[in-house]
Amino acid sequence: MSGGIILAIVAVFVVLRVWLRRRGRSGQPRTRSGLGPFTGDVSLVAAREVRERIRGRVFRVGTLLILVVVAGAIVIPVLNRGTPRPQQIGLVGALSASLRADVVASGASVGTSVHFVSEADVAIAREALRSGRLDLAIVGGRQLMVNNPIGATDTSTTAQLVRAASKTLGVAEAVEAAKLSSAQASQLARAKPLPVTSLQPGAAKGAARATSLVGLILIFVMLTQYNAWILIGVMEEKSSRVVEVLLATVRPFQLLAGKVLGIGLVAFGQAALIVAFAIGLAKAVGSDLLQGTAPLVLASTLVWLVLGYAFYCWVYAAAGSMAERQDQIQSLAFPLSLPIIFSYVVSITAAASGGSSPLFEVLAYLPPTAPLAMPVLVGLGKATWWGFSASAVLSILSTLLVARLATNIYRRAILRTGRRVKLREVFVRVAG
Amino acid sequence: MGGLLELDGLTRRFGDLTALDGLSFSVPAGQVVGFLGPNGAGKTTTMRAIFGLTDLDAGTVRWNGAPVGQSERRSFGYMPEERGLYPGMLVGEQLQYLGRLHGMSASDAEVATKTWLERLGVADRADSKVEALSHGNQQRVQLAAALIHGPELLVLDEPLAGLDPTGIDAIGEVLVEQARAGCCVLFSSHQLDQVEDLCEAVTIIDHGRLVVTGSVDDLAARGPRRLVVRVEGDRDASWARGIAGVTVSEIDGGEARLVLDESVDSESVLRAAMGAGRITEFVFERRRLSEVFREALA
Numbered sequence: 001m002s003g004g005i006i007l008a009i010v011a012v013f014v015v016l017r018v019w020l021r022r023r024g025r026s027g028q029p030r031t032r033s034g035l036g037p038f039t040g041d042v043s044l045v046a047a048r049e050v051r052e053r054i055r056g057r058v059f060r061v062g063t064l065l066i067l068v069v070v071a072g073a074i075v076i077p078v079l080n081r082g083t084p085r086p087q088q089i090g091l092v093g094a095l096s097a098s099l100r101a102d103v104v105a106s107g108a109s110v111g112t113s114v115h116f117v118s119e120a121d122v123a124i125a126r127e128a129l130r131s132g133r134l135d136l137a138i139v140g141g142r143q144l145m146v147n148n149p150i151g152a153t154d155t156s157t158t159a160q161l162v163r164a165a166s167k168t169l170g171v172a173e174a175v176e177a178a179k180l181s182s183a184q185a186s187q188l189a190r191a192k193p194l195p196v197t198s199l200q201p202g203a204a205k206g207a208a209r210a211t212s213l214v215g216l217i218l219i220f221v222m223l224t225q226y227n228a229w230i231l232i233g234v235m236e237e238k239s240s241r242v243v244e245v246l247l248a249t250v251r252p253f254q255l256l257a258g259k260v261l262g263i264g265l266v267a268f269g270q271a272a273l274i275v276a277f278a279i280g281l282a283k284a285v286g287s288d289l290l291q292g293t294a295p296l297v298l299a300s301t302l303v304w305l306v307l308g309y310a311f312y313c314w315v316y317a318a319a320g321s322m323a324e325r326q327d328q329i330q331s332l333a334f335p336l337s338l339p340i341i342f343s344y345v346v347s348i349t350a351a352a353s354g355g356s357s358p359l360f361e362v363l364a365y366l367p368p369t370a371p372l373a374m375p376v377l378v379g380l381g382k383a384t385w386w387g388f389s390a391s392a393v394l395s396i397l398s399t400l401l402v403a404r405l406a407t408n409i410y411r412r413a414i415l416r417t418g419r420r421v422k423l424r425e426v427f428v429r430v431a432g
Numbered sequence: 433m434g435g436l437l438e439l440d441g442l443t444r445r446f447g448d449l450t451a452l453d454g455l456s457f458s459v460p461a462g463q464v465v466g467f468l469g470p471n472g473a474g475k476t477t478t479m480r481a482i483f484g485l486t487d488l489d490a491g492t493v494r495w496n497g498a499p500v501g502q503s504e505r506r507s508f509g510y511m512p513e514e515r516g517l518y519p520g521m522l523v524g525e526q527l528q529y530l531g532r533l534h535g536m537s538a539s540d541a542e543v544a545t546k547t548w549l550e551r552l553g554v555a556d557r558a559d560s561k562v563e564a565l566s567h568g569n570q571q572r573v574q575l576a577a578a579l580i581h582g583p584e585l586l587v588l589d590e591p592l593a594g595l596d597p598t599g600i601d602a603i604g605e606v607l608v609e610q611a612r613a614g615c616c617v618l619f620s621s622h623q624l625d626q627v628e629d630l631c632e633a634v635t636i637i638d639h640g641r642l643v644v645t646g647s648v649d650d651l652a653a654r655g656p657r658r659l660v661v662r663v664e665g666d667r668d669a670s671w672a673r674g675i676a677g678v679t680v681s682e683i684d685g686g687e688a689r690l691v692l693d694e695s696v697d698s699e700s701v702l703r704a705a706m707g708a709g710r711i712t713e714f715v716f717e718r719r720r721l722s723e724v725f726r727e728a729l730a
Contacts, residue, residue, distance in 0.1 A: 041533060044529070044532050044533055045533075048529055052518075052520075052521065237518075240516055240517065240518060240519055241512060241514040241515060241516030242516040242517055242518050243516065244480075244485060244510075244512040244514070244516050245510065245512060245516045245517070245530065245577060246530075246533065247483070247484075247485055248483040248484075248485065248505060248508070248510040248512075249502075249505060249506055249530075249533050249534055250502075250533055251502060415480075415485055415486070417514075
């Protein structure tokens, strides 16, 4: 399964690369040099786009903020898990070394360290419990005292420690009362819990789900952000009329392809930086975010980020060419964002609950919704390699169609100024 | 350099409106050609058609006899009516970028940017954002954007609009210089006096059709001859009223404007004037371009 998905990912990259090269070449009849399509107009336009975008302060500060949030999301859980406060145990009266060792072992079994404090008498120990200086007091090795009663469902560290210690000390007392031989006693002391095998993978699957959740949020934020860049970028070229100067020398497709490629490179670069930073940091601090199939989920997230961007960038570019003012853009942006928001809500529900629904599984195969749904399906372990590939191929094919249609709309609409261009007007001409 | 732009039967309809109606004319190299017409005559649509920015229902644009395609357009320079530069981009970088889109190498584009900014007197603004420039300076940068790659054809839609006299002189000088260097220069304007000063030839269109085209001298000399005569002491030009084929069109403070039929010999007018008194003024008057324009559209 995982081998298949890796193969599918590689295939998607190859297809995308070939497609971009082909589009780059077809839009560039001049042979300016032998350096391939990246010396052409599309790359000139893309290079300007990249330069202007990453120069912006908003972009730099924004990227830095995202990295800080990601760092926080990775480091804080590790810190919480890694260094719990040692449980303070007050000892009233003596406690043999072996029993102390048993209590330490009980602590270790629930993931905490313990610290023994000698208390002069029970009254002082009670006082210390009330004030919170002690978590637990052991009186004469026979009685355990806590401040608040411990319920059966209490999962706090102290509750777990108290349950484990009371059991251990009880057993120790029983062993002592049974007057067993020292060999028997030590055999009992070495008793280990039996190993338990679960049918489903545990923590690793949880990690994959958590990773797909993070990936989903990444895709949603990126698509929203960069689609807005395309929409506004195209609109600004129209409203500043610079597009007329540009289209006097380059073709509409070249200008459009350069723009979406440039912004796409910035988007993918930013996403790759965030993911690389997250992986590096997670490894460095030993986070469980990358356990099991999580890296695969991450890779599929990046693939679908590219596919999702490739699909939507054309749609938003066409929309941008129909408007030349902010207020005209509002009415265009909302309907376009609906499939993204809808699939985000359905996918995040699936990722959080850990269970998929038929609706969600259908969304994973529809080009407008697959970019958000499919990576989560992978995270849930419910994607087959052929399903993944089929969805990717479907997405690429529909992207080609959308790009073609969008270029036609763009060509018709970008030089029509004044009121907002109606879709009907351009479609009449596209069809005609 | 040196080429010929030919527009042949350009037709463009927007719904019921016919913007261009079989428009044909040509622009030879080495001349500044003024492109005139009332508002809505189709000037901007014609200029857009040259750059493929509007679809044509019929007609062809040819450059040196061959239909214009993308590679030809790369050697053209265009200054659209509504201008158009990236407001937030630095002036120097923007010009280099446009130069490169026209096929220049990075180093050539850099040199040309420097040259043109200096030539147009905005060298110190290379590192400013376009939006920070005054209207006049933006116009200069816009012209630089059209010139950066050394175009063979320069098409400028209202390049002088909104400029102060210094700006008009600076831009006018560049246009004439480009034409002298062998460039085809076509520019539209409503300021007919400036067109007359700058252009060797004009093309006037109306309702998408050609009305008249020719050299400014020819057009000004066409039609009946005009004489301006002043005779000392004479206020009403009564001496001229008796001459057959002569019409007194205007009398202004003793200065009589006469329109002569083809049959009339100007010497007979001179003799009649001499008979009336001492002549202080006797001048053949050229038609102003504005008159040519009004008559053409009448």
